[in-house]
Amino acid sequence: MEQKEIQALVERSRKQDASAFALLVAEYQTFVFRLAFRLLCNEEEARDMVQETFLRVWLSLDKYRSEFRFATWLYRVACNICYDRLRVLQHSPAGALSDIAFSELPILSDDNVEAVLVNRELKAHILYFMQQLTPKQKLVFTLRDIEELEIKEVEIITGLTSIQIKTNLYLARKSIRKKLNEINKER
Numbered sequence: 001m002e003q004k005e006i007q008a009l010v011e012r013s014r015k016q017d018a019s020a021f022a023l024l025v026a027e028y029q030t031f032v033f034r035l036a037f038r039l040l041c042n043e044e045e046a047r048d049m050v051q052e053t054f055l056r057v058w059l060s061l062d063k064y065r066s067e068f069r070f071a072t073w074l075y076r077v078a079c080n081i082c083y084d085r086l087r088v089l090q091h092s093p094a095g096a097l098s099d100i101a102f103s104e105l106p107i108l109s110d111d112n113v114e115a116v117l118v119n120r121e122l123k124a125h126i127l128y129f130m131q132q133l134t135p136k137q138k139l140v141f142t143l144r145d146i147e148e149l150e151i152k153e154v155e156i157i158t159g160l161t162s163i164q165i166k167t168n169l170y171l172a173r174k175s176i177r178k179k180l181n182e183i184n185k186e187r
Contacts, residue, residue, distance in 0.1 A: 001027050006070045014061045025054050028071070032078045038142050039082040040089075041127060049085060053078045068156065075149075076157045079139060086135035125183065129176045137172035140165050145173070 006027070012020035032053050036046035056077055064073050130138055143154045144165070154165050 003069065007066060010061065010064060010066070010070055013058070021058060024057075024070075028074055029054070031071070032074065035075065035078050035142070035147065036082050038146055039079075039086060039138060041131060045085065045089075049078065049082050052081050056081065072153060072156055075143075075153075076159075079143070079157050083135055083139050086138060090135060122180075125180060126176060129179045130172075132179075133172050133175060134168075136160075137168045137175070140168040141172040141176075144169050 006024070009020045009024050009027075013024060029050055032050050033046055036049035036053070037043065040046050040049065053074070057074060060077070064070065130141065133141060139158060140154065140160070143149050143157060144151070149157070151162050151165055154160070155162055158165070160168070
């Protein structure tokens with residue numbers, strides 16, 4: 001859907017047009033679910049965060065500023081909700097997100113069975129080690145390295161400065177790299 005169409009749907013939704021909002025939800029729910037799942041690594045939690053995100057968007061449409069892309073604003077809302085949830089789970093003994101669905105991770109190559117297995121194992125390790133990052137590091141790592149967003153967009157979404165983003169990204173990468181190196185030394 002083009003940005004003009006999105007803006008028209010947003011304007012209609014601001015006027016309490018539920019059918020226009022349903023079209024926005026249909027357009028972006030996969031996008032929000034993917035982000036939530038990558039941050040929380042739990043399908044049920046991700047579904048809950050999708051519902052929470054769209055509820056909050058519906059209630060906050062008057063705060064959306066049209067000079068920004070709707071997707072960027074939606075990312076910000078979803079990230080804030082997931083970030084809050086990550087902080088709660090980090091302090092909860094039952095909050096260790098262990099339902100990581102490694103089998104659902106995409107594989108880079110189908111040509112070589114050995115490469116497929118190595119890719120799957122590497123992704124599983126990275127996903128596991130991501131769970132050990134601080135919520136802020138995990139958020140920045142997911143947005144920048146997994147979602148491949150530019151620093152400027154991560155700034156808008158998170159409200160962090162580029163220095164804070166780069167610092168958290170550096171620490172996240174360093175932590176994951178260190179743990180991957182430890183695994184390689186054990187072999």
